[in-house]
């Protein structure tokens with residue numbers, strides 16, 4: 001059972017203002033803005049290559065925009081990068097499960113890295129991993145790996161979850177558990193930004209399609 005009481009009481013806005021993203025010398029999107037209050041969710045959609053993963057990396061402070069700003073409570077996130085890193089969980093395409101550590105040890109390791117009180121057993125239990133707690137990461141299936149990566153979200157608290165295709169590889173029941181975890185996180189005042197091509201139940205989530213923000217196609221070459 002995971003707790004749902006209000007644990008994040010920060011009334012600050014998390015905002016992107018007029019963001020421009022360029023990667024490998026090419027414009028990916030321009031003029032992207034949103035604001036996300038406590039308890040809010042943003043659902044990123046868009047065709048392959050429109051910049052969903054890039055946006056999540058920008059929001060995590062792992063990439064810098066070429067224009068615009070990302071603000072927490074009115075302050076640019078790069079003003080205090082340590083504070084921003086401490087308030088978020090970023091879950092990318094790679095699960096980063098340590099192969100020699102057991103499922104339980106993996107969660108302890110991640111929680112210790114964050115220097116936070118860990119809540120390992122409920123996190124394992126929520127994602128139906130209790131029976132696999134002592135199994136080394138290298139022996140887990142792809143879906144079990146993903147569930148363990150998701151269990152990190154619950155094992156140590158962070159106000160902002162940035163999730164890139166979190167339901168890839170999950171069975172139906174686990175997708176439901178993910179939706180439940182997100183709902184409880186939001187009910188406690190947490191925020192979430194999810195990029196996905198798949199259906200994920202997030203009532204009241206704000207949709208943000210990156211399709212409309214793609215740069216215009218290059219003019220046809222004339223030879």
Ligand SMILES: Nc1ncnc2c1ncn2[C@@H]1O[C@H](COP(=O)(O)OP(=O)(O)OP(=O)(O)O)[C@@H](O)[C@H]1O
Nearest residue numbers: 023024025028046047048049050051052053054055
């Ligand atoms: N490390 C990188 N260096 C240069 N360009 C990159 C890099 N990573 C991604 N890109 C480019 O940035 C653009 C956006 O990629 P991104 O992965 O953010 O898209 P996406 O919407 O998440 O795609 P998908 O739905 O396929 O996961 C693409 O044109 C891609 O080629």
